[in-house]
Structure formats: C-alpha cells, structure tokens
Amino acid sequence: MPNRFTVIEHRLQPARQAASPNFNLRPQPVEVSLLVIHNISLPPGRFGYGHIELFFQNRLPVAADPFYREIADLQVSSHLLIERTGDVVQFVDFDKRAWHAGASCFDGRENCNDFAVGIELEGTDTLPYTDAQYKSLVSVTHALQQAYPAITDTRITGHSDIAPQRKTDPGPAFDWLRYRQALSASP
Numbered sequence: 001m002p003n004r005f006t007v008i009e010h011r012l013q014p015a016r017q018a019a020s021p022n023f024n025l026r027p028q029p030v031e032v033s034l035l036v037i038h039n040i041s042l043p044p045g046r047f048g049y050g051h052i053e054l055f056f057q058n059r060l061p062v063a064a065d066p067f068y069r070e071i072a073d074l075q076v077s078s079h080l081l082i083e084r085t086g087d088v089v090q091f092v093d094f095d096k097r098a099w100h101a102g103a104s105c106f107d108g109r110e111n112c113n114d115f116a117v118g119i120e121l122e123g124t125d126t127l128p129y130t131d132a133q134y135k136s137l138v139s140v141t142h143a144l145q146q147a148y149p150a151i152t153d154t155r156i157t158g159h160s161d162i163a164p165q166r167k168t169d170p171g172p173a174f175d176w177l178r179y180r181q182a183l184s185a186s187p
C-alpha cells in the first residue's frame, strides 16, 4: 500500500495545519533524530472536543472543565496530533522546536525537544487506541523517516521513556509490538 503521507518543506501532507505559537528554533546545527510518542485528552478521558487544539494555541476554554484552570497557563505544543478518527493535525513545522517533552533524556542526551519530533495520540494511558490511529501513526512515521533518516526504528520512543520520573504516556494502552511490527511490515 502506498504511503498516505509525505513531508514537504517540514510539513506533513495531507494534514490539517493549526499553527501553535508555542515553539522556538532548534539549536543549530541539529539533526532531527528522535520521534517521541505521547498521549493527551481534553477534557481528561474524553475525546473529540477540539480542546487539545485550543490548548496548544493558548485558547483553552477555561470554564469548560475544572481541570483547565490548572493547565491554562502552560505553553506547550507538539508537532502533530493524531485524533481518534486517525485525522492528523500539525501545530509546528518539523524543523522548529515544539514544546512537548520537557525535562527529558534519550541515550544520554538531554533536552529532547532540541532534536525530536513529538506526536500526540488523542487518548489515555489505559484505553486502547483506535485502529485508525495506528494506521495513521505508521504512515506518518514512514513519512518522517523518509524526510529525516536519522529517525531510525531504534530512535522512536515514548514520553515515559525519556522522562520516567514525571510522565507515563503513551501508557500501557499503547501497543508497541503492534506498532513496530506494522512499521517493519510496510515500508
């Protein structure tokens, strides 16, 4: 099956573009060489509200959920969000530094945001992700590996792996074996 996605000038196509102001420049010279998988849901445990997008644009509707007052002032982002439907939204161009990993370390190197692409899956640690999400994630990963060859299969990791004291996502619900097998099955 031909890949659905491609990266052109640091943007995924086709993907909906929803620019986030929460990014800065990567330190130079740097090679994009890590993929970090996350999850997020807003309100927590609920899907399809469109609030993740608003959160990454600093426009969270604070009255909509009590939890939102705690997070409204955070300035965060990811490069991509894969919704439960498999639809993909891009917030930050891949050559820019999105703010998703925080204090983190991969293979002895700190500040993973400097050299990583961050993908949020709409979900929770414990609820199974959808087939559509796995399908999109595999296609998106292939497109990223094509554009940024330093993202080898061994340089795909979870937020919980690079910030184990602070983070649990993408959680036990994420089926790494399924993902990795699908990655190697369809080039």
Ligand SMILES: [Zn+2]
Binding pocket: 037, 038, 039, 100, 159, 167, 169
């Ligand atoms: Zn995360």
